[in-house]
Amino acid sequence: MSNVTDILRIDGLKTRFFTDNGQVNAVEDLDVRIEDGEVFGIVGESGSGKSVMALSIIDLIERPGRITDGEIWFRAPDIADELVETDAVDGDYVDLRAMSPEQRGLLRGSRFSMIFQDPMSSFNPSITVGEQIAEAVEAQRRARSNPRSLDAKSQHYGLTDYLLGGVLSSKRYVSEPSLDRAIELLELVGIPDPAERAEEYPHEYSGGMLQRAMIAQALAGEPDVLIADEPTTALDVTIQAQVLDLLAELQTETGMTILLITHNLGVVARMCDRVGVMYAGEIVERGTLGDVFDNPVHPYTQGLLGSIPDLQGVAERLQPIEGNVPSLLDHEMPDRCYFADRCPKAMEECLEHPPELAVNDRGQHATRCYLAETEYTAAKALPTDYFGATEAPAEADTAPEEPTATDGGDHQ
Amino acid sequence: MSDVHQPLVKVDGLEKYFWENDSLLDRLLGEDPIAVRAVDGVSFDIREGETLGLVGESGCGKSTTGETLLRLQEPTGGAVEFEGNNVYDLEGKDLTAFRREAQVVFQDPFSSLDPRMTIGRIVQQPLDVHEVGSKAERRERVRDLLERVGLAAEHADRYPHEFSGGQRQRIGIARALALEPEFIVLDEPTSALDVSVQAQVLNLLDDLQADFGLTYLLISHDLSVIRHVCDRVAVMYLGEIVEIGPSEEIFGEPKHPYTKALLESVPRASTDERDRERETISGDVPSPRDPPSGCRFRTRCPEVIPPDDLEIDQSEYRAIMTLRQRVEQRAISLETVGDEDRRVDDDGEFVVENVDAFVADVKAQILETTLPPREDEAVTEALAPLAEENWDTAAERLEERYGSVCERANPDLGGGTHPAACHLVSAPGDSRSDG
Ligand SMILES: Nc1ncnc2c1ncn2[C@@H]1O[C@H](COP(=O)(O)OP(=O)(O)O)[C@@H](O)[C@H]1O
Ligand code: SF4
Ligand code: SF4
Ligand SMILES: [Mg+2]
Numbered sequence: 001m002s003n004v005t006d007i008l009r010i011d012g013l014k015t016r017f018f019t020d021n022g023q024v025n026a027v028e029d030l031d032v033r034i035e036d037g038e039v040f041g042i043v044g045e046s047g048s049g050k051s052v053m054a055l056s057i058i059d060l061i062e063r064p065g066r067i068t069d070g071e072i073w074f075r076a077p078d079i080a081d082e083l084v085e086t087d088a089v090d091g092d093y094v095d096l097r098a099m100s101p102e103q104r105g106l107l108r109g110s111r112f113s114m115i116f117q118d119p120m121s122s123f124n125p126s127i128t129v130g131e132q133i134a135e136a137v138e139a140q141r142r143a144r145s146n147p148r149s150l151d152a153k154s155q156h157y158g159l160t161d162y163l164l165g166g167v168l169s170s171k172r173y174v175s176e177p178s179l180d181r182a183i184e185l186l187e188l189v190g191i192p193d194p195a196e197r198a199e200e201y202p203h204e205y206s207g208g209m210l211q212r213a214m215i216a217q218a219l220a221g222e223p224d225v226l227i228a229d230e231p232t233t234a235l236d237v238t239i240q241a242q243v244l245d246l247l248a249e250l251q252t253e254t255g256m257t258i259l260l261i262t263h264n265l266g267v268v269a270r271m272c273d274r275v276g277v278m279y280a281g282e283i284v285e286r287g288t289l290g291d292v293f294d295n296p297v298h299p300y301t302q303g304l305l306g307s308i309p310d311l312q313g314v315a316e317r318l319q320p321i322e323g324n325v326p327s328l329l330d331h332e333m334p335d336r337c338y339f340a341d342r343c344p345k346a347m348e349e350c351l352e353h354p355p356e357l358a359v360n361d362r363g364q365h366a367t368r369c370y371l372a373e374t375e376y377t378a379a380k381a382l383p384t385d386y387f388g389a390t391e392a393p394a395e396a397d398t399a400p401e402e403p404t405a406t407d408g409g410d411h412q
Numbered sequence: 413m414s415d416v417h418q419p420l421v422k423v424d425g426l427e428k429y430f431w432e433n434d435s436l437l438d439r440l441l442g443e444d445p446i447a448v449r450a451v452d453g454v455s456f457d458i459r460e461g462e463t464l465g466l467v468g469e470s471g472c473g474k475s476t477t478g479e480t481l482l483r484l485q486e487p488t489g490g491a492v493e494f495e496g497n498n499v500y501d502l503e504g505k506d507l508t509a510f511r512r513e514a515q516v517v518f519q520d521p522f523s524s525l526d527p528r529m530t531i532g533r534i535v536q537q538p539l540d541v542h543e544v545g546s547k548a549e550r551r552e553r554v555r556d557l558l559e560r561v562g563l564a565a566e567h568a569d570r571y572p573h574e575f576s577g578g579q580r581q582r583i584g585i586a587r588a589l590a591l592e593p594e595f596i597v598l599d600e601p602t603s604a605l606d607v608s609v610q611a612q613v614l615n616l617l618d619d620l621q622a623d624f625g626l627t628y629l630l631i632s633h634d635l636s637v638i639r640h641v642c643d644r645v646a647v648m649y650l651g652e653i654v655e656i657g658p659s660e661e662i663f664g665e666p667k668h669p670y671t672k673a674l675l676e677s678v679p680r681a682s683t684d685e686r687d688r689e690r691e692t693i694s695g696d697v698p699s700p701r702d703p704p705s706g707c708r709f710r711t712r713c714p715e716v717i718p719p720d721d722l723e724i725d726q727s728e729y730r731a732i733m734t735l736r737q738r739v740e741q742r743a744i745s746l747e748t749v750g751d752e753d754r755r756v757d758d759d760g761e762f763v764v765e766n767v768d769a770f771v772a773d774v775k776a777q778i779l780e781t782t783l784p785p786r787e788d789e790a791v792t793e794a795l796a797p798l799a800e801e802n803w804d805t806a807a808e809r810l811e812e813r814y815g816s817v818c819e820r821a822n823p824d825l826g827g828g829t830h831p832a833a834c835h836l837v838s839a840p841g842d843s844r845s846d847g
Contacts, residue, residue, distance in 0.1 A: 308681055
């Protein structure tokens, strides 16, 4: 085993949505380890389960969704000490799923923070940006000043805070020091004239500035892990470059771990140490950036890389992946490789769902594809029309149109 | 060469302004309408059979240009010639003919198709409107079109919601093709699609162009798509075209500092991306309600031109120009600068006790770099009036020493095969003065 420390270990995570159309397997048996202080990229097309995975980690899955299985081990020796002798503890790690919702709620902001694609929707339009960030500062201060942060009293605080947050948020009192700290945070994320801007409302900010403000808010509790879900997708390229530089700088300064979710392979290449490729709720290939970009094994990864037009490139014909994104409805997910119906190398063995297989013995590069171990030969190939015509109306659309908790593939 | 590629579309000084504060109530209240200069005098040709790309960041006027040149919106000024006729003068039969020849495909395959119509009817609609052929012929044509764009003829009876994003975009393309147009404006046709599906649609558009000899105007914010598809590219910034030329030149030897910045900003999907040194440009795109004087890119331009007699590093000059903007916009919170050097007196007035320390604090807060002694002295002197909240004097002093040609004159695009609207590129004297 390597001597780097994992900050997060996810084992067999399953998150499902129980909709009128049936059960949606948004995250399916997902295993992943995130190292302390790295930038880990999750890449995949819309609907592949990236956002649901992120929301599962910070316990923000809402009905009709539910985590139905799996463990999320988070490295937190101090909490482990407090919870010792329970099932929720393994050495320095605690299983977030075995903790009470109140206990988990307290980790939000102080240990985990999340930023989203659309900052407008995560700010309250009728409160100044400064006050909202100050509120986050205050919440963290109170949580931290309570030495026994996991006892019943603080759970009570958590609940009241939640209730007040919903009902009375515009009336909340924020103290002078919290406001000062908010201004400092705005300055830290590169907002010019932060004292003035703190008094403005979200709609007075440009998209890029509001994205910075959301980052400031996420940093209020000095989190160990920042989950960034498509943080630059709504931004223009010159602003995207600024925000990526900011995230990289903050990461270097604070040493926090970043889980960066994006559909943009260029963003992954710029930012990430390691990367996982998601397809149909699974990580189908993972490894270092070099493993995945230079030696991809899974035909889906290869297809993804082959379909982006090259900025430098000569006008060769693009190599699209044929067919459509798959349905995640349980009754439409056959027990085979979920990519088989689009895979140019589908073989007989692919009709059995592949486990994750190591690509080499260095331990980083793995894929859910038999090609990690077998050579493809035409002799084993499935007949081309095995799965029927590819251009049938998309089954993908049986999934709900606009899932509230996610971007639903609506990136630009 | 140039004979073969006669311009099919000639855009000349096209302007489209939108007006804010222009309601009856505003006029009764005596509010002045504010012009939003979405498209502010653009000129370019689109040659027969080519794909011209129009690229730029959101809000720079790409879509408005596309819609106005199709006369889906009336222009504020300028002219567009299609096959030699001014589009805005067309009436009756000629206008109908133009509407057949020039089509559009929109970005959003989810909202641009009527959910209550079968896709057969959607594709057939233009044929019905223009009364092309008999009923049976129209139906036959719809089946052909669906197959041509990679769908099945049997799909004609289904509804849009039964199709994925990529398939809906194919339906939109089939509809645009129905009347056998010469010219199609493709407005972000793949921006809502995932990359793998985007590749399918781009390949399809490529095949259709070859088969039917189509001319495209491709509007996109995605430089990789533009690079892949276009013969020539026009780069827009704040309602103007800042550079236009053959694709290989725009991407290989960009001339305009904005084009360079755009290209630099795109993260490449390769493992050496992490080590690629790139300069990002700071700041946001200014509002088209009140665009900067002179060159519109000057508020962010890393190459903004210093006065001849000033000896200064480019990055230092850029930092001073950014400081000037902050002073001109009064965007420095003086009350929060420093701590010890100012206080609020009994009347609540803000008083600076130690001007030198105060100015030093302003500089520390705003200037991104340390200046050479001579410039530091000049800037310090210029900023001193801020201690009395005298913004105008500070701004004037700074302008006097640091004013740039880039803020006084808007560079012309000029002619030739690859012009760029920048004082560094065009010969001196090529500029239009500001109105
Ligand atoms: N609130 C919800 N209700 C029902 N289904 C949902 C909800 N949120 C997400 N899903 C489904 O989960 C799947 C994965 O979605 P998501 O994680 O948003 O993918 P990504 O972030 O990769 O685009 C999709 O099929 C989506 O429709
Ligand atoms: S397991 Fe088989 S079908 Fe699936 S990606 Fe690998 S080769 Fe293709
Ligand atoms: S004219 Fe001046 S400000 Fe504009 S792009 Fe050229 S150098 Fe930059
Ligand atoms: Mg998402």
